[in-house]
Amino acid sequence: MDSSQAVQALSALAHDTRLALFRMLVERGPDGLAAGVIAERLGMPPSSLTFHVQHLHRAGLITQRRLGRQLIYAADFTAMNGLVGYLTENCCGQDSAICAPACRPEAAGVAARPGQRSA
Amino acid sequence: MDSSQAVQALSALAHDTRLALFRMLVERGPDGLAAGVIAERLGMPPSSLTFHVQHLHRAGLITQRRLGRQLIYAADFTAMNGLVGYLTENCCGQDSAICAPACRPEAAGVAARPGQRSA
């Protein structure tokens, strides 16, 4: 991931609606969610949803697949992975460790602590 | 860090100039850099620099302190820490590990590979 890709991904996530949308897809996992369902949950007209979904798609943060007459969107964990990696390596200090809360081995084992993923 | 703060931080970082500015401050470390120096390095007029620097400051990503007649800006690692933590916990899947490249113990040792921090 280069800095231009990072800016695109950051920009895609830097909006209330889109961050909520992305988190919804992350929670849902690989199954993803149909555009209509997302629009309804977010309470916005279909055309507005398309705008945001495309923004995230262009940034490579979500995937799109067709299921009958529905379009299913799902979070692309690999891409998010890349973004977090970029931020950690380029924006968290050279001697690392300064900013590595995501790197606590304990956290990996426990994972998905109920209290933290409030939605 | 709540989602509104995350959006503000992401938005602050979601711009070529500001991402470059922030990375410059990260490289520089706690000593920080004077506004004038940053403006010169980035090749932009002082008033434009102020605009971007304030954006990052409002988002809590950088600190400001006065040194004589200069204003020194420095990266706030705690804030960046918070952002990366937020993204890891809320946008990387509940069973974590899915998106934890920042968690390779080896990476911590190597860190800041010269080739990566190009611009």
Add this chain to the structure above:
DNA sequence: ACGATATTTCGAGGAGAGTCGAAATGCCGA
């Protein structure tokens, strides 16, 4: 083939971001 459903594309409008020169503010040295 036809009607219904799901979603996108198009077009227009308003709101906010980004840019920069000129003027104002804050701080230093003499």
Add this chain to the structure above:
DNA sequence: TCGGCATTTCGACTCTCCTCGAAATATCGT
């Protein structure tokens, strides 16, 4: 106190983002 340097504030402009209704496209069931 006065001139000069470092930086911010102000004002105006352009450009892109966001929003949403209406029309177009794609797929399914009959």
